[in-house]
Amino acid sequence: MYDSANLEWLQQQPRVVLGHGPTPLEPLDRLSEELGGPRIWLKRDDCTGLASGGNKTRKLEYLMADGLAAGADCVVTHGAVQSNHARQTAAACAKLGLPCHLLLSERVDWPFESYRRQGNVLLDKLLGAQLHIHELANSSAARKNLLAGLADAGQRVYEIPAGGSSAIGALGYSRCLLELLNQCAAQQVQDAMIVHASASAGTQSGLVFGKSLLGVDCQILGINVFHPDPQTLKDRVQNLAQGMHDLWPQAKLQQPFDIEVNHAYLGGGYGQPTEACLDAIGMAAQLEGILFDPVYSGKALAALIDQITLGNLSHLRDVIFIHTGGSASLGAYVEAFDA
Numbered sequence: 001m002y003d004s005a006n007l008e009w010l011q012q013q014p015r016v017v018l019g020h021g022p023t024p025l026e027p028l029d030r031l032s033e034e035l036g037g038p039r040i041w042l043k044r045d046d047c048t049g050l051a052s053g054g055n056k057t058r059k060l061e062y063l064m065a066d067g068l069a070a071g072a073d074c075v076v077t078h079g080a081v082q083s084n085h086a087r088q089t090a091a092a093c094a095k096l097g098l099p100c101h102l103l104l105s106e107r108v109d110w111p112f113e114s115y116r117r118q119g120n121v122l123l124d125k126l127l128g129a130q131l132h133i134h135e136l137a138n139s140s141a142a143r144k145n146l147l148a149g150l151a152d153a154g155q156r157v158y159e160i161p162a163g164g165s166s167a168i169g170a171l172g173y174s175r176c177l178l179e180l181l182n183q184c185a186a187q188q189v190q191d192a193m194i195v196h197a198s199a200s201a202g203t204q205s206g207l208v209f210g211k212s213l214l215g216v217d218c219q220i221l222g223i224n225v226f227h228p229d230p231q232t233l234k235d236r237v238q239n240l241a242q243g244m245h246d247l248w249p250q251a252k253l254q255q256p257f258d259i260e261v262n263h264a265y266l267g268g269g270y271g272q273p274t275e276a277c278l279d280a281i282g283m284a285a286q287l288e289g290i291l292f293d294p295v296y297s298g299k300a301l302a303a304l305i306d307q308i309t310l311g312n313l314s315h316l317r318d319v320i321f322i323h324t325g326g327s328a329s330l331g332a333y334v335e336a337f338d339a
């Protein structure tokens, strides 16, 4: 069914197992019935296991393998103050016994105390990471100071970009695509259209690269929750997928990259919950008992709900939503739910 040389190549790439897998593919029948559109299937990457789960676990499995192979004895990564990636990196480091430094930039205008203390920040601290919170404008100085200090202390640093979105990290989502397509075949899920939240683009570029690598026919739609315009996200996905191709020329692409982005659901910007997002979170919680977050997965779910309500997906029997996690940040946004 898939290109066998590429399949073998993908299965042989070094990774450390950090999460639970395969994550379930579950139908959301009460939500689907409420909306009256295609049957919604949820790929439960919120259940990857690493300190409340999320999409970064799959990326970290490849990144940590790379770091350990390079002899790293310490990890540095980047993100917003409520970064889910930072929290999962802290958890991965705890599991592997590596010191973890989180460079967290104040890039979200959410002026409540809970944002700086609750949610992922609380978990980062519990997981033993060292937090370096700084203003966005000071990011490069903060990074330089931290790296210089660690080098002086004789540490061998493995630095992971924001979101774990390098070519190596993104491979986690090529592997996820394979896992998902196998589940679709086993569970008779048709017309695979895949919808997910897209920000630093590692998830989407991994899926897009995986599609091209395996030579499969499925639609992948990234919902932009970060970039001020859709082209920037498209370019990021293209560059990362191309970066994967450049890094692994032995993996022969079967078709050109197919990149599709929807920009209509960003609202007031990254980290600013929209009304539709808060409604979507409430619907999923009350109809399915599943938690989404106000920054990423909730905005993407709001997009899916709206597209179904508009009738734009009525040609499909099934639609797949990858739940990329994020509910750890809910407590940091308590004021959004007070209204």
Ligand SMILES: Cc1ncc(COP(=O)(O)O)c(C=O)c1O
Residues within 6 Å of the ligand: 054, 055, 083, 084, 085, 163, 165, 197, 198, 199, 200, 201, 202, 203, 204, 293, 296, 297, 324, 325, 326, 327
């Ligand atoms: C919960 C959640 N969903 C989706 C995303 C977006 O994934 P990516 O950064 O790979 O585009 C992120 C991270 O940025 C996230 O934390």
